[in-house]
Amino acid sequence: MASIHAVVLETAVRLADPADGWRFRLRDVVRALPQLNEGTVRTHVASRCCGNAPSHHQSRYPYFRALGGGVYSVEPQFRKRAAGPHRRPGWQDTILATIDSGVDMTLIDESLKLTPTERLERMRSAAASIADMRR
Amino acid sequence: MTTDYEALMTALVNKRVDFVVIGAVALVLHGSARVTRDLDICYSREASNLRALSAALKPFAPTLRGAPETLPFTLDAPTLASGLNFTLTSSAGDVDLFGEVTGLGGFAVVNRLAEPMTVYGREMRVLSLDGLERAKRAVGRLKDLADLAEIVELRRRQRRT
Numbered sequence: 001m002a003s004i005h006a007v008v009l010e011t012a013v014r015l016a017d018p019a020d021g022w023r024f025r026l027r028d029v030v031r032a033l034p035q036l037n038e039g040t041v042r043t044h045v046a047s048r049c050c051g052n053a054p055s056h057h058q059s060r061y062p063y064f065r066a067l068g069g070g071v072y073s074v075e076p077q078f079r080k081r082a083a084g085p086h087r088r089p090g091w092q093d094t095i096l097a098t099i100d101s102g103v104d105m106t107l108i109d110e111s112l113k114l115t116p117t118e119r120l121e122r123m124r125s126a127a128a129s130i131a132d133m134r135r
Numbered sequence: 136m137t138t139d140y141e142a143l144m145t146a147l148v149n150k151r152v153d154f155v156v157i158g159a160v161a162l163v164l165h166g167s168a169r170v171t172r173d174l175d176i177c178y179s180r181e182a183s184n185l186r187a188l189s190a191a192l193k194p195f196a197p198t199l200r201g202a203p204e205t206l207p208f209t210l211d212a213p214t215l216a217s218g219l220n221f222t223l224t225s226s227a228g229d230v231d232l233f234g235e236v237t238g239l240g241g242f243a244v245v246n247r248l249a250e251p252m253t254v255y256g257r258e259m260r261v262l263s264l265d266g267l268e269r270a271k272r273a274v275g276r277l278k279d280l281a282d283l284a285e286i287v288e289l290r291r292r293q294r295r296t
Contacts, residue, residue, distance in 0.1 A: 095280060108167070108285065117254050119166065120140055129169050
């Protein structure tokens with residue numbers, strides 16, 4: 001059975017975005033490991049496996065660097081994704097890497113300025129307009 | 136007819152239903168510009184929750200979507216217990232109930248992958264982007280590919296904030 005620090009590293013590497021400095025969020029790692037105790041995962045990311053955290057543990061693994069606000073990056077020497085069928089990019093990644101996804105960033109940026117309720121209401125109103133046009 | 140999300144979500148929260156908002160509405164709540172017309176939720180299969188869920192939806196007179204109108208259907212706890220996933224239409228719009236989510240599993244796992252969010256002034260649980268990505272990858276429809284591209288961008292922006 002893999003040790004927790006190895007599982008946490010593997011998960012963080014999977015979740016981190018290579019195009020964005022290998023950043024990942026602590027809470028995403030916690031969520032991705034529902035089988036592990038939440039506190040244990042948090043301690044591993046934020047302390048035991050974080051190279052620039054205060055030294056509270058006898059055994060430490062310098063996998064990550066804290067960037068602030070619950071965001072971390074994977075240190076360069078640990079950025080290799082694990083081998084294995086479940087770590088291979090899916091067919092979706094192959095397609096997304098070769099075509100323009102067509103995601104309108106301006107729409108996303110506008111949406112992120114709104115509250116969740118406002119986002120839902122805006123979408124609801126868009127759905128109503130589409131329904132009207134189809135009539 | 137557009138879905139009355141406020142009415143449906145308020146009823147679910149008021150009846151203390153254990154549920155997680157999933158699907159396109161969850162994606163929209165995270166910031167996606169996607170448009171959908173139904174509410175998808177994953178619900179706990181505990182007996183008490185089946186009673187709460189059926190009581191919450193009863194005022195909206197839910198029926199099976201796409202089924203002949205003559206087909207008798209009552210959404211109550213025994214009906215929910217005898218099925219798993221239900222596609223419903225109601226006076227407040229379309230609602231899909233999932234006992235399990237492809238790529239994730241049952242309510243316990245989905246709930247662990249969810250995060251609290253305040254919607255219409257009420258706190259509820261919404262599937263995280265990570266959970267949505269896993270589900271979208273597992274289902275693998277063409278529209279899920281577009282959603283995956285949006286999830287990547289939303290995550291990138293979240294990391295910067």
